[in-house]
Amino acid sequence: MSDKKRVLIVDDHQMFLDGLKLVLKKHKNVEIVGEALNGARALEMVKYLKPEYVIIDINMPGINGIETTEAIKKLLPECKVIALTMVDDFVSVNQMLKAGANAFILKNTGADELLKAMAMVDKDELYLSADISEIIMKGIYSFGQLKANKLKREPEPELLTPREKEIVVLVAQGLTNIEIADKLFLSPATVKTHRKNILSKLNMNNTASLVRYAMENDLGTVN
Amino acid sequence: MEIIKQWIWQIILSVVLIIFILVRYRLFLLHKRQKHQLYIIVSTQEQERQRLAKDLHDDLGTSLSTLRLYIAAMSDLISTQNEDLKQIHGNALQILDTSIRNMREHLFQLNPKIVEEHGLPSAINNYMFKMSRFNKLKFNLHDSHFPEYVSPEIKINIYRIMQELVNNTIKYAEAKSISIQLMYRDKQVIFIYEDDGKGFDNEKIKGGYGLKNISTRVEMLGGTICLDTKPGYGNNVMIEIPSSNKKNHVR
Numbered sequence: 001m002s003d004k005k006r007v008l009i010v011d012d013h014q015m016f017l018d019g020l021k022l023v024l025k026k027h028k029n030v031e032i033v034g035e036a037l038n039g040a041r042a043l044e045m046v047k048y049l050k051p052e053y054v055i056i057d058i059n060m061p062g063i064n065g066i067e068t069t070e071a072i073k074k075l076l077p078e079c080k081v082i083a084l085t086m087v088d089d090f091v092s093v094n095q096m097l098k099a100g101a102n103a104f105i106l107k108n109t110g111a112d113e114l115l116k117a118m119a120m121v122d123k124d125e126l127y128l129s130a131d132i133s134e135i136i137m138k139g140i141y142s143f144g145q146l147k148a149n150k151l152k153r154e155p156e157p158e159l160l161t162p163r164e165k166e167i168v169v170l171v172a173q174g175l176t177n178i179e180i181a182d183k184l185f186l187s188p189a190t191v192k193t194h195r196k197n198i199l200s201k202l203n204m205n206n207t208a209s210l211v212r213y214a215m216e217n218d219l220g221t222v223n
Numbered sequence: 224m225e226i227i228k229q230w231i232w233q234i235i236l237s238v239v240l241i242i243f244i245l246v247r248y249r250l251f252l253l254h255k256r257q258k259h260q261l262y263i264i265v266s267t268q269e270q271e272r273q274r275l276a277k278d279l280h281d282d283l284g285t286s287l288s289t290l291r292l293y294i295a296a297m298s299d300l301i302s303t304q305n306e307d308l309k310q311i312h313g314n315a316l317q318i319l320d321t322s323i324r325n326m327r328e329h330l331f332q333l334n335p336k337i338v339e340e341h342g343l344p345s346a347i348n349n350y351m352f353k354m355s356r357f358n359k360l361k362f363n364l365h366d367s368h369f370p371e372y373v374s375p376e377i378k379i380n381i382y383r384i385m386q387e388l389v390n391n392t393i394k395y396a397e398a399k400s401i402s403i404q405l406m407y408r409d410k411q412v413i414f415i416y417e418d419d420g421k422g423f424d425n426e427k428i429k430g431g432y433g434l435k436n437i438s439t440r441v442e443m444l445g446g447t448i449c450l451d452t453k454p455g456y457g458n459n460v461m462i463e464i465p466s467s468n469k470k471n472h473v474r
Contacts (some may be wrong), residue, residue, distance in 0.1 A: 013285040013289075015286070015289050016285050016288060016289050016292075019289035019292040019293060020292065022292075022293075022296075023292050023293065023295070023296040026296075026299075059280065086280060086327060086330070088327060089331065089337060089349050089353065090349055090352055090353075091337060091341050091345055091348075091349045092337075095341075107288035107291070107323065108287075108288065108291050108323040108324070109291065109292075109295070110291065110292055110295025110296060110298075111292070111295065111296060112295065135356075138352070138356060139352060159365065161402045161404075161415075161417045162417070162419065162457070163417055163451075163457075163459050184451075185451070185453070186449070186451055187449060190449045190451065190461055193413065193461060193463065194461075196408065197404065197406060197413065197415065200367065200406065200408065201365065201404075
């Protein structure tokens, strides 16, 4: 066995595969053992070629890169998967990492970065290209906050939007839907929908609890 | 004589009734045709966007990223002495990177794939997250038990409406925060959008392209839209769409 890094490359575009082969070829410690144009073919090749690394795209017809990665990790857990893709939204990055990818690189890259990533994942470290780590950091923060809001048992006044708070205040003052609609230049139907939404958001089923809520949360003034 | 008079009256009455029914029927057909035309316009637009996204990704995207591989590989071939060539190479790489980044943005705006793959609440979250990254906006999404069985047609249209509203807010409103609520109640999808920007005069802007596009989509889905804004008072939009909508054939 040589000490070359055995790599399988997967992308649904031959042009890109050819490019990858060409630029990786000049690096003596890398050997491209196979190439696949789709996820199903990639899985077959993983089975009999047992590569050490798979460089894989996400957006592919049929089984996409995320599903393929999951399957590769089941077939050959020690194989390192490097996502190389144009997709950079938080949800896809997150899912790809959950599927077990060891690195995530955006497609505006060169061979140097790929080699760097391979060296990193060899040490069992996660490699993310610069843009991606920023997306992850900020994404975890804002998505985490959303989740935290949902988990809180006590509904916070921030749960209500300014418009809804106004409506709660007016309801607490004893105004009817029509009067509220008049005051806020809305249609009564809109006020009615708002009221229903507020109740369902706060987990309440009647006006009395809404009035209590307004008092407890000090929603006394309209600005 | 009396009988003839009665007859004439009956005939007149019948004729009036028939004319009335015919007019109503014509109006009904006209309305139906208009609705169908709206439907065709919106769904053609949607298909075009998705086709464009696919072409961008497959053709231009692949070419640019392959080109990026080659140009990056050239750096080893350029001798360190040749400053001019090094600079040209560096500039080329920079332009290429900007092009790829821009193309990715276009793809993101055009492609609603994420709605199908990860659901509407995740897709909205993701969009808002990305837009707020560049625009220093706070955002908040409240979705309570939004069911996935709502038709793809409704989901994609709400996603498009949300995009339009967020883009308007960023372009014109000078808002600090956006709040979106997505709910499902009594077989109705309820979508509420609020920003705390400077608002606008609804009467003056009624014909605006973005708003027209939004109301076209809502009308096509048989829903209602309530626009509640005035200068200095943010923008509040409430949309209700019946979800037991049977005509889910085209997207």
